[in-house]
Amino acid sequence: MSEIVVITGAGGVGKTTLSASIGTALAAAGQRTLIITVDPARRLADALGVSLDGAAPNRPTRVDDVAELDALMLDLTASWEAITRRHTDPQIADRLLENPYFRAVADRFPAAQSYAAGEQVAEFADSRAWDVIVVDTPPAAGGIDFFMAPRQMQDLIGGRMLRWLTGARIPGRRLLYRTTARPMLRLADAVLGSALLEEIADFLLDLRNLYDGMAARAAAIERMLTTATVLVVSTDGPGPMREAGRFFRSLPEIAVSPAALVFNRALPDSWITARGPQGSSPLEQAVRDNMARWSTEARRNRDAREAMAARLEVPLVTVPWLRQAPRDLIALQALAGEHSGLLSLIQDD
Template identity: 35%
Template sequence: MSASPAEAQGRRQAPAMDLDALIADPATRIVVCCGAGGVGKTTTSAALALAAAEAGRSVVVLTIDPARRLAQSLGLVELDNEPRRVDVPGIDGELHAMMLDMKRTFDDVVTAHSTPERAQQILDNPFYQALSSSFAGTQEYMAMEKLGQLRASDQWDLIIVDTPPSRSALDFLDAPNRMGRFLDGTMIRLLTAPSRTGFKFASAGFLFFSRIISKILGGQLLRDISAFVAALDTMFGGFRERATATFELLRRPGTWFVVVAAPEPDALREASYFVDRLSAEGMPLAGLVLNRTHPPATTALSATRAEGAAEEVAESGGETAALTAAALRVHAERMQQAAREQHLADRFTSAHPEVAVRTVPAAAGDVHDVDGLRGMAEALTGADDDTPTGTPRTRVLPARRG
């Protein structure tokens, strides 16, 4: 009997993703890893960076996630806002790592694009200190700033970006538009009107506005905001131009986005959101890394047959019957879990048939050192059909034949 259209669609094969060729290609200059929280995105970023360094490239991996997992897995005590060299014996290239410090990056921008006197005014301003530390959207904009700085330095021929968890991972794509809306907003225009024009009606408007808004915000906060905006006035154009330039850099050839997910419904729903968003923005997508899958040691014995064999062995009552039956039941559970994971992967591929997929088996424990990263790098970059069971790395289980 031939398969129904729905069954055939569910078994549609995802294209293979060749991450080995992607990171070894000199034309690849930026790789952005994005995905939901808790799916191994940071480890994936570090493993790709290590593989690229072993292939002879000069790599820096930038994490925007404030967790310390990247530093730990690379054998470093901590990371900060400047790239640190990672000493890995036997690699042909170089590996550096860093973690975005939002406030320090903002401070560096102010210092670089202002006179010393103006920069000090801004740095000492209470409103700036709050803005640079916790204001909504500042982290995403500073991520764009730091990425632009790294790319402009030409010190590294590959930059790998580990983004924050969940949907905020793509918020930095909105940074140029957010900056534009902020700079063009009514409040900013009113605050900057006296410093920009000097006309009496502008000053009068500002005084009228200040009386109203000071009742809401408080007089001191309003004065802090006004002083900050006046001091920052000359930098506004540069902020917007740099953010827009980095945004366009992400669209150009040489940049690739890698979406990371776990074989779980919520994580794959987030992955679908990322894929749709990247497509809408015209961003280049390399594919989906389906991380922490559970492929069985063999696919020759089905779950049903393993459960039946376990019952027969247990009833036989031999010396090793209990142990053998337990092993068969473990295999049956593993096959059932793999089948559930493959079903979820098939649903994703049915919705996004053009997206390449690479499955990565779950490690025995947490990846916390360079050896663990090497193992994951092999799973990410190994030949598609080079697996213990011969199952292509695009899948958890072999495809059933209709």
């Protein structure tokens, strides 16, 4: 099995760039590395200087031959289709994939997409083609979905509710509802109409066929995720910090212990006490006033990240703010120099 590094956190905190720079550095250090992103933005492709729009979905692209670095942008729709075909017979798979409700489940349950991502990552890990796989998680719910999805999908598909709702299928694809469910179905019928109701129940029954295959796979994905090195990324700001906090609060449910809180785009501590230039020229005055503003910000920034790490009882790794995002491999490798703390967390495991 490959070693798995999961980079998680809210959207816009720099997960993709961090994943790319960590992956690049690991590859440069001699590890066969695969970077997987679920972020549809072109950022990773741009930063790595490759096109990830390959013809075949979910096939890694070679980024660097010498360093054995590959990258992949996950196509979740394709993953979900592959999963359906893997876990059920062709006839049911066809029927499911044509069913609008099945499409809806795949599109609207973040758990379904995250599950698909997890199953795909597990498959790459099993192939042993890489020493390390760096996963840039989807931003939904601070990435917690990625970890909860295996359990959630099992609950949805194997849940008592589904068994209780759906009875047997009688010839002609009509559904025989469970008697116990009848009062509810009368109510549902009034709200949704009988035609829709029947289609939903039909669909739920088909979905149950996925259960055995998915349950076995989900358990394997959960094991993979519990041994992964998890880095939670945040930046200064109420949104990202709330997301990171939410991730940590959900930890008891997912048996994962993050290796570090990565606080990205931190302001320099030296600004806290800095006063700016002396002198009375308009330029010096403006720069001094601006310094006063940013020294307050730098203090708040430091206090916020330290308080957060202390509250969450997790090691803090601070990554400084850069004036320009890295746009190529060389810049990414240079950035990795700033991440020596992160790399040692990964390699110590």
